[in-house]
Amino acid sequence: MENLIGVGLYTPAEAGRLLAIAPGKLARWLRGHRVGEHEYAPLWKSQIDLDNGHVYLGFRDLMEARIADKFMRCGVSSRRVRAAIQIAREIIGDERPLSTDRFRTDGRDIFLRVAETDEHGEEREGLLNLFRRQYEFKQIIEPLLKSVDFDDKGAPFQWWPAGRRTSIVVDPGRSFGQPIDASTSVPTAVLAVAANREGVETAASAFDVPETSVRRAVEFEAELERRLAA
Structure with missing residues (x-):
């Protein structure tokens, strides 16, 4: 490979x-x-x-x-x-x-x-x-x-799929390019599953991320599912 x-x-x-x-x-x-x-x-x-x-x-x-x-x-x-x-x-x-x-x-x-x-x-x-x-x-x-970061050669290297304010990024250098919380690199899918099972507060504590990051991950993953079902 x-x-x-x-x-x-x-x-x-x-x-x-x-x-x-x-x-x-x-x-x-x-x-x-x-x-x-x-x-x-x-x-x-x-x-x-x-x-x-x-x-x-x-x-x-x-x-x-x-x-x-x-x-x-x-x-x-x-x-x-x-x-x-x-x-x-x-x-x-x-x-x-x-x-x-x-x-x-x-x-x-x-x-x-x-x-x-x-x-x-x-x-x-x-x-x-x-x-x-x-x-x-x-x-x-x-x-x-506008939601993409480019290197000095003009090639894209990061994408903020829900806008930069959400702090959710797709970066091929981290987690094989899966959507992640930008500051901690925890995949949004992992945070959303944990929050839905155990609650936002428990998920935030387990992965050592702010509760706001967990909530954003839940919203982001839910929006992907809504678009998929549309």
Whole structure:
């Protein structure tokens, strides 16, 4: 097994729970799929290959999927997202360019370049409308990137999935990237289970964390479950 320290490890189900994206969709994005006679290549290559036939995501895959999913929810086809990723790799120089800090400034031009002509040389006005009239690019991308910390190369290394005020962080260098209480590194799932079984005060004492951290963990895990059931 390859060294997963600092990479993170998620099954499609675990990633889907965090991102509110169907696990099957994540698996198709990373594995590729076939519809009739048409073969669709993966949107990008996963960070992780355990050579057991299963799909896994690393932390960078998680961050890339957030951005790809947002564009698709705004009406951008997976074909155009794939084309944008290919162009962005060349411009930004990163295998997972959508999740980089530089994409914040270059992304609009990248998608407009994809939109300008199709494979037959015809203009695709629909996507141009998406970024020029219906939406502002920053309104799509900024909320997603504001909750992410980037290193000096512009690569994401921490994600605050419920906002920075909750002190819950996803850090691939700790607990294999599972959501944790930022100050103590105790996984939110562990705190929530303990609180639901023994009460907040007992859980806080057992893991030596503030009661506020336990309550936030309970709320965070409950919200993930609500999103999963929706």
